[in-house]
Amino acid sequence: MAQARTQSRGDVREARIGSGARVRGRIHGDGALLVEGRVEGDVVIVGDLTIAAGANVESDTVEADSVTIAGTLEGEVIAKGPVRLVAGAHVRGNLRGSAVSIEEGVRFAGRLDCEFDLPPELSGAAHAEERGRAGARR
Amino acid sequence: MASTVIGAGITIEGEITTDEDVVVAGTVRGKVTAKEAVTIEPGAVVEADVAGSSLAIAGSLTGNVTAVERVDLQSGSRVIGNVKAARVTIADGAQFKGNVDMDV
Numbered sequence: 001m002a003q004a005r006t007q008s009r010g011d012v013r014e015a016r017i018g019s020g021a022r023v024r025g026r027i028h029g030d031g032a033l034l035v036e037g038r039v040e041g042d043v044v045i046v047g048d049l050t051i052a053a054g055a056n057v058e059s060d061t062v063e064a065d066s067v068t069i070a071g072t073l074e075g076e077v078i079a080k081g082p083v084r085l086v087a088g089a090h091v092r093g094n095l096r097g098s099a100v101s102i103e104e105g106v107r108f109a110g111r112l113d114c115e116f117d118l119p120p121e122l123s124g125a126a127h128a129e130e131r132g133r134a135g136a137r138r
Numbered sequence: 139m140a141s142t143v144i145g146a147g148i149t150i151e152g153e154i155t156t157d158e159d160v161v162v163a164g165t166v167r168g169k170v171t172a173k174e175a176v177t178i179e180p181g182a183v184v185e186a187d188v189a190g191s192s193l194a195i196a197g198s199l200t201g202n203v204t205a206v207e208r209v210d211l212q213s214g215s216r217v218i219g220n221v222k223a224a225r226v227t228i229a230d231g232a233q234f235k236g237n238v239d240m241d242v
Contacts, residue, residue: 015148018141018158025152025168031145041152 019054033064035071048081053088067097142172146181160190162197176205180214193223 014032017023021037032047035055042059043049049064051057055071062073066081072090077083083097087105096113117123141158144150148164159174165183170176176190182197189204196212203209205223213231222239 014143015145015164016141016143018156020158020173021142021154021156021160023150023152023154025150027148027150027152029145029149029164030147031164033145033148037142037156045148047147 017055019052051089053086144182146179178215187219 014034016034017037017039019036022040023038024040026042027033027039028044030046032049033043033045034050034052035057036052037055039057039059042061043057044061044063047064048066049062049068051069051071051073053070057071057073057075059075061076061078063078065079066083067077067079068084068086069089069091070086073093075093077093077095077097079097081097082099082101083095085091085102085106085108087103090107092109094111094113098114100112100114102108142154142156142160144160144162144164144166146163149167150165151167153169154160154166155171157173159176160170160172161177161179162170162182162184163179167185169186170184170188172190174191176188176193178184178193178195178197178199180196184197184199185201187201188199191205192207193203193205193209194212195203195210195215195217198216200218202220203217203222207223208225208227209221209223211217211228211232211234213229216233218235220237220239222241224241226238226240228234
Protein backbone atom coordinates (compact mmCIF):
# COMPACT_ATOMS: atom_id res chain seq x y z
CA MET A 1 0.00 0.00 0.00
CA ALA A 2 1.27 3.45 -0.83
CA GLN A 3 2.71 5.25 2.11
CA ALA A 4 1.27 8.67 2.78
CA ARG A 5 3.82 11.32 2.09
CA THR A 6 3.49 15.06 1.86
CA GLN A 7 4.62 16.44 -1.44
CA SER A 8 5.61 20.01 -1.97
CA ARG A 9 2.77 20.73 -4.30
CA GLY A 10 3.06 24.44 -3.79
CA ASP A 11 -0.13 26.19 -3.01
CA VAL A 12 -3.01 23.77 -3.38
CA ARG A 13 -5.93 26.01 -4.28
CA GLU A 14 -8.20 23.38 -5.64
CA ALA A 15 -10.37 21.17 -3.54
CA ARG A 16 -11.97 17.91 -4.47
CA ILE A 17 -14.40 15.64 -2.71
CA GLY A 18 -13.64 12.25 -4.29
CA SER A 19 -16.26 9.79 -5.48
CA GLY A 20 -15.78 7.58 -2.44
CA ALA A 21 -15.99 10.47 -0.01
CA ARG A 22 -18.80 11.91 2.04
CA VAL A 23 -18.71 15.25 3.83
CA ARG A 24 -21.26 16.15 6.45
CA GLY A 25 -20.96 19.75 7.47
CA ARG A 26 -20.14 23.16 6.12
CA ILE A 27 -17.59 23.81 3.39
CA HIS A 28 -16.38 27.36 2.90
CA GLY A 29 -13.37 29.35 1.76
CA ASP A 30 -11.42 30.39 -1.31
CA GLY A 31 -10.74 28.17 -4.27
CA ALA A 32 -12.43 25.96 -6.77
CA LEU A 33 -14.28 22.90 -5.55
CA LEU A 34 -15.05 19.72 -7.45
CA VAL A 35 -17.55 17.38 -5.87
CA GLU A 36 -17.56 13.78 -7.12
CA GLY A 37 -18.88 12.25 -3.93
CA ARG A 38 -21.52 13.19 -1.41
CA VAL A 39 -21.91 16.47 0.46
CA GLU A 40 -24.52 17.09 3.13
CA GLY A 41 -24.26 20.68 4.24
CA ASP A 42 -23.83 24.22 2.99
CA VAL A 43 -21.16 25.15 0.49
CA VAL A 44 -20.02 28.78 0.39
CA ILE A 45 -16.91 29.34 -1.69
CA VAL A 46 -15.20 32.10 -3.63
CA GLY A 47 -14.36 30.10 -6.74
CA ASP A 48 -16.01 27.79 -9.19
CA LEU A 49 -18.07 24.86 -8.03
CA THR A 50 -18.48 21.73 -10.12
CA ILE A 51 -20.82 18.94 -9.14
CA ALA A 52 -19.75 16.00 -11.28
CA ALA A 53 -22.00 13.29 -12.68
CA GLY A 54 -22.71 10.77 -9.96
CA ALA A 55 -22.15 13.31 -7.19
CA ASN A 56 -24.86 14.11 -4.68
CA VAL A 57 -25.19 17.40 -2.82
CA GLU A 58 -27.86 18.18 -0.25
CA SER A 59 -27.71 21.64 1.25
CA ASP A 60 -29.72 24.68 2.19
CA THR A 61 -27.49 27.06 0.25
CA VAL A 62 -24.77 26.67 -2.32
CA GLU A 63 -22.86 29.88 -3.03
CA ALA A 64 -20.02 30.13 -5.54
CA ASP A 65 -18.68 32.22 -8.42
CA SER A 66 -19.93 29.88 -11.10
CA VAL A 67 -21.75 26.60 -10.65
CA THR A 68 -21.75 23.63 -13.04
CA ILE A 69 -23.98 20.72 -12.17
CA ALA A 70 -23.95 17.31 -13.82
CA GLY A 71 -24.93 15.36 -10.72
CA THR A 72 -27.73 15.60 -8.20
CA LEU A 73 -28.34 18.71 -6.13
CA GLU A 74 -31.01 19.60 -3.66
CA GLY A 75 -30.80 23.16 -2.39
CA GLU A 76 -30.68 26.80 -3.34
CA VAL A 77 -27.93 27.93 -5.68
CA ILE A 78 -26.62 31.49 -5.53
CA ALA A 79 -23.91 32.18 -8.08
CA LYS A 80 -22.12 35.42 -8.90
CA GLY A 81 -21.49 34.09 -12.39
CA PRO A 82 -23.29 31.57 -14.56
CA VAL A 83 -25.13 28.45 -13.46
CA ARG A 84 -24.92 25.53 -15.90
CA LEU A 85 -27.08 22.44 -15.68
CA VAL A 86 -25.47 19.77 -17.82
CA ALA A 87 -27.33 16.78 -19.32
CA GLY A 88 -27.94 14.15 -16.67
CA ALA A 89 -28.19 16.66 -13.84
CA HIS A 90 -31.01 16.32 -11.36
CA VAL A 91 -31.67 19.56 -9.51
CA ARG A 92 -34.35 20.55 -7.04
CA GLY A 93 -34.14 24.09 -5.71
CA ASN A 94 -33.98 27.70 -6.75
CA LEU A 95 -31.22 28.95 -8.99
CA ARG A 96 -29.79 32.44 -9.07
CA GLY A 97 -26.95 33.47 -11.33
CA SER A 98 -25.79 36.02 -13.88
CA ALA A 99 -26.95 33.48 -16.46
CA VAL A 100 -28.62 30.11 -16.17
CA SER A 101 -28.39 27.42 -18.81
CA ILE A 102 -30.27 24.14 -18.74
CA GLU A 103 -29.31 21.48 -21.25
CA GLU A 104 -31.62 18.89 -22.70
CA GLY A 105 -31.65 15.85 -20.46
CA VAL A 106 -31.70 17.81 -17.21
CA ARG A 107 -34.36 17.24 -14.59
CA PHE A 108 -35.07 20.45 -12.73
CA ALA A 109 -37.67 21.61 -10.24
CA GLY A 110 -37.42 25.10 -8.83
CA ARG A 111 -37.40 28.79 -9.55
CA LEU A 112 -34.99 30.68 -11.75
CA ASP A 113 -33.80 34.06 -10.63
CA CYS A 114 -31.72 35.62 -13.34
CA GLU A 115 -31.42 39.16 -14.59
CA PHE A 116 -31.59 39.76 -18.30
CA ASP A 117 -33.16 42.26 -20.69
CA LEU A 118 -36.69 41.36 -21.65
CA PRO A 119 -37.63 41.66 -25.31
CA PRO A 120 -39.32 45.04 -25.97
CA GLU A 121 -42.85 43.56 -26.24
CA LEU A 122 -42.53 42.23 -22.68
CA SER A 123 -40.53 44.98 -21.06
CA GLY A 124 -42.11 47.67 -18.89
CA ALA A 125 -41.15 50.43 -21.32
CA ALA A 126 -43.29 48.96 -24.11
CA HIS A 127 -46.19 48.52 -21.73
CA ALA A 128 -45.97 52.13 -20.63
CA GLU A 129 -45.87 53.21 -24.24
CA GLU A 130 -48.93 51.14 -25.08
CA ARG A 131 -50.78 52.42 -22.05
CA GLY A 132 -49.82 55.95 -23.14
CA ARG A 133 -51.21 55.30 -26.61
CA ALA A 134 -54.40 53.76 -25.20
CA GLY A 135 -54.84 56.80 -22.99
CA ALA A 136 -54.39 59.13 -25.97
CA ARG A 137 -57.02 57.26 -27.94
CA ARG A 138 -59.56 57.61 -25.15
CA MET B 139 -3.30 11.79 -7.06
CA ALA B 140 -5.45 11.97 -4.04
CA SER B 141 -9.14 11.38 -4.38
CA THR B 142 -10.18 13.98 -1.88
CA VAL B 143 -8.25 17.22 -1.55
CA ILE B 144 -9.08 20.04 0.82
CA GLY B 145 -7.32 23.00 -0.79
CA ALA B 146 -5.40 25.63 1.12
CA GLY B 147 -8.22 28.19 1.09
CA ILE B 148 -10.99 25.79 2.01
CA THR B 149 -12.44 25.11 5.45
CA ILE B 150 -14.63 22.14 6.30
CA GLU B 151 -16.56 22.15 9.53
CA GLY B 152 -17.93 18.67 9.90
CA GLU B 153 -17.15 15.13 9.09
CA ILE B 154 -15.26 13.66 6.14
CA THR B 155 -15.66 9.93 5.52
CA THR B 156 -14.08 8.22 2.54
CA ASP B 157 -13.02 4.86 1.13
CA GLU B 158 -10.12 6.56 -0.60
CA ASP B 159 -7.26 8.81 0.47
CA VAL B 160 -7.41 12.39 1.69
CA VAL B 161 -5.01 15.32 1.39
CA VAL B 162 -5.64 18.31 3.63
CA ALA B 163 -3.93 21.58 2.79
CA GLY B 164 -6.67 23.79 4.26
CA THR B 165 -8.62 23.67 7.49
CA VAL B 166 -10.76 20.86 8.85
CA ARG B 167 -12.70 20.97 12.10
CA GLY B 168 -14.57 17.84 13.02
CA LYS B 169 -13.59 14.37 12.04
CA VAL B 170 -11.67 12.68 9.22
CA THR B 171 -12.11 8.97 8.55
CA ALA B 172 -10.41 7.40 5.52
CA LYS B 173 -9.84 3.81 4.47
CA GLU B 174 -6.56 4.80 2.83
CA ALA B 175 -3.78 7.31 3.42
CA VAL B 176 -4.34 10.71 5.00
CA THR B 177 -1.85 13.48 4.30
CA ILE B 178 -1.79 16.75 6.20
CA GLU B 179 0.25 19.24 4.24
CA PRO B 180 2.44 22.01 5.66
CA GLY B 181 0.22 24.97 6.52
CA ALA B 182 -2.89 22.85 7.01
CA VAL B 183 -4.84 23.24 10.24
CA VAL B 184 -6.74 20.20 11.45
CA GLU B 185 -8.78 20.21 14.62
CA ALA B 186 -10.21 16.76 14.33
CA ASP B 187 -9.84 13.13 15.19
CA VAL B 188 -8.17 11.50 12.21
CA ALA B 189 -8.22 7.84 11.22
CA GLY B 190 -6.70 6.20 8.15
CA SER B 191 -4.53 3.36 6.91
CA SER B 192 -1.43 5.51 7.16
CA LEU B 193 -1.02 9.14 8.12
CA ALA B 194 1.64 11.66 7.14
CA ILE B 195 1.45 14.90 9.08
CA ALA B 196 3.42 18.01 8.18
CA GLY B 197 0.89 20.62 9.30
CA SER B 198 -0.82 21.46 12.55
CA LEU B 199 -3.13 18.90 14.10
CA THR B 200 -5.12 18.93 17.32
CA GLY B 201 -6.93 15.69 17.98
CA ASN B 202 -6.47 12.00 18.30
CA VAL B 203 -4.84 10.11 15.48
CA THR B 204 -5.36 6.43 14.65
CA ALA B 205 -3.76 4.52 11.79
CA VAL B 206 -3.91 0.87 10.80
CA GLU B 207 -0.35 0.90 9.53
CA ARG B 208 1.71 3.93 10.45
CA VAL B 209 1.84 7.55 11.50
CA ASP B 210 4.68 9.85 10.42
CA LEU B 211 5.04 13.18 12.18
CA GLN B 212 7.21 15.06 9.74
CA SER B 213 9.57 17.94 10.34
CA GLY B 214 7.62 21.14 10.89
CA SER B 215 4.48 19.39 12.06
CA ARG B 216 2.74 20.34 15.29
CA VAL B 217 0.58 17.67 16.85
CA ILE B 218 -1.37 17.83 20.09
CA GLY B 219 -3.22 14.60 20.81
CA ASN B 220 -2.81 10.90 21.17
CA VAL B 221 -1.31 8.78 18.42
CA LYS B 222 -2.26 5.14 17.97
CA ALA B 223 -0.57 3.02 15.30
CA ALA B 224 1.67 -0.02 15.00
CA ARG B 225 4.49 2.13 13.63
CA VAL B 226 5.10 5.75 14.56
CA THR B 227 7.92 8.06 13.51
CA ILE B 228 8.54 11.53 14.89
CA ALA B 229 10.98 13.46 12.74
CA ASP B 230 13.54 15.92 14.02
CA GLY B 231 11.78 19.29 14.04
CA ALA B 232 8.33 17.88 14.73
CA GLN B 233 6.46 19.23 17.74
CA PHE B 234 4.37 16.69 19.60
CA LYS B 235 2.41 16.61 22.81
CA GLY B 236 0.42 13.53 23.69
CA ASN B 237 0.62 9.81 24.15
CA VAL B 238 1.85 7.21 21.72
CA ASP B 239 0.19 3.80 21.69
CA MET B 240 1.91 1.24 19.46
CA ASP B 241 -0.50 -1.41 20.56
CA VAL B 242 2.16 -3.67 22.19
